[in-house]
């Protein structure tokens with residue numbers, strides 16, 4: 001084999017190794033916190049049962065924001081890609097009656113991070129480790145000792 005043939009084979013070999021390494025990285029990348037940057041999710045409101053009744057409710061944040069994109073991703077992982085509401089509120093995304101919709105949480109969230117019940121106010125400090133705290137761990141753990149919570153020093 002002449003030198004150029006060896007070079008060609010070596011180049012091809014390293015090309016394959018490099019390619020598999022980069023595609024492997026791409027796969028692991030999807031699981032970390034930045035994965036929303038790789039795909040913009042736009043849930044279909046017509047496939048969200050909560051919106052049958054809560055039609056016209058405003059987005060809690062810009063759908064293009066990093067926060068909403070992560071919430072859409074969590075909904076997708078939970079198996080309900082068109083229902084972001086349940087990521088903060090829990091409830092039953094399959095129900096079309098109010099009492100059933102406002103009851104419990106999906107199985108996925110009982111086994112993974114997420115609402116453990118239906119939460120009328122996901123921001124409540126008593127339960128927000130399961131709502132906002134899925135992502136805002138630090139804020140949620142700091143809240144109980146914060147000045148706004150204890151009002152320490154207030155006369």
Ligand code: HEC
Nearest residue numbers: 049050052053085086089091092093095096097098101120
């Ligand atoms: C069949 C209609 C219907 C469906 C479906 C429905 N809701 Fe409601 N929802 C209502 C009505 C009516 C109210 C106001 C009266 C009440 O509190 O029950 C309400 C109230 C709420 C409230 C405020 C509760 C409070 O006590 O302040 C939240 C939060 C809420 N719904 C979230 C959801 C979520 C999340 C879903 C989907 C999983 C959903 N709803 C599905 C009709 C519905």
Ligand code: HEC
Nearest residue numbers: 050051054057060071084085086087088089120121122123
């Ligand atoms: C980022 C988390 C989050 C998501 C996602 C979310 N909510 Fe909420 N929602 C809240 C919080 C926090 C409150 C309480 C706000 C307050 O008390 O002022 C609330 C309040 C509400 C209320 C009561 C409003 C009122 O005026 O009393 C309804 C109804 C509601 N959400 C429905 C929904 C529906 C339907 C969806 C999906 C389309 C949804 N929410 C998505 C966090 C969320």
Ligand code: HEC
Nearest residue numbers: 065066067068070071074088122123131132133134135136
């Ligand atoms: C699935 C993950 C996730 C959940 C759940 C979530 N957030 Fe966020 N939030 C983010 C990310 C990511 C950012 C930063 C990107 C952005 O600003 O959108 C953020 C940003 C914010 C900010 C900063 C806004 C700004 O303008 O700097 C506030 C305030 C906030 N979140 C409050 C909440 C509250 C309150 C809840 C619960 C009711 C909540 N978040 C639930 C992921 C989440």
